[in-house]
Amino acid sequence: MSDEPLLDVSVRKSGTRATIAVAGEFDMSSSPLFRAAVGQALEDAVEVVIIDASGLTFADSSAVLALLKAREAAEAHSVEFQVTPISEELERILELTGLGQMFDIQDE
Amino acid sequence: MGDEPSHQIYEVLSGVPEAVPRARQLVVNSLRAWGLSGIVEALKVTVAELVTNAVRHGRGPIHVTLAVFRDRVRLEVGDRGGGHPAIRAVQLTGPAMGGWGLRIVDQLVDRWGTHTASGQTVVWIEKALPDAS
Numbered sequence: 001m002s003d004e005p006l007l008d009v010s011v012r013k014s015g016t017r018a019t020i021a022v023a024g025e026f027d028m029s030s031s032p033l034f035r036a037a038v039g040q041a042l043e044d045a046v047e048v049v050i051i052d053a054s055g056l057t058f059a060d061s062s063a064v065l066a067l068l069k070a071r072e073a074a075e076a077h078s079v080e081f082q083v084t085p086i087s088e089e090l091e092r093i094l095e096l097t098g099l100g101q102m103f104d105i106q107d108e
Numbered sequence: 109m110g111d112e113p114s115h116q117i118y119e120v121l122s123g124v125p126e127a128v129p130r131a132r133q134l135v136v137n138s139l140r141a142w143g144l145s146g147i148v149e150a151l152k153v154t155v156a157e158l159v160t161n162a163v164r165h166g167r168g169p170i171h172v173t174l175a176v177f178r179d180r181v182r183l184e185v186g187d188r189g190g191g192h193p194a195i196r197a198v199q200l201t202g203p204a205m206g207g208w209g210l211r212i213v214d215q216l217v218d219r220w221g222t223h224t225a226s227g228q229t230v231v232w233i234e235k236a237l238p239d240a241s
Contacts, residue, residue: 029125060156061208
């Protein structure tokens, strides 16, 4: 197996909104990348952080945990936190954890 | 239960986070090669949860065994102990946040259990094959 990261994390800033797009496979091996990107966005004094999870091809409970922790960190910075849009894989794992309603998930 | 597996694969992985994608790849590739694509989705999440627990709570290398029997597939994930695999109360905040792993697994498989033998903690699952009932 290659050592290429399985998760692509890209951050786009537009005014006071930061959009963090995650694509690929989100598990415990890739969550540090995500955590770093969220931490950086919160340091940049944005008002809204949006997680674009439409490109996730795999997600497990570690991904859900990382999203919950990101939401907690955003709240501590008084930053609004949204997860939108989400992929089918993330939707499925949110259903299995019963946590879909924990996130501000917008329909497209 | 006394039947022999028609296919079996075994791998030992270092107990690090990268074991999660490796184990997932092993399970996905093996099931596809054996013509069992119908259970790939459930098993790839299951193996990810079990290996994640082994990395977080267990010790030593992680043993992953996947075996196909006439009517079911069986997956075992073992480590050198330290963990006590059990469904725990979900924590939504704080440092102990989590508790979904085995709850997710419980919804995806038909049976699961744990056993400790010769210093190993093993979590096993079984799932019926789609055309066997």
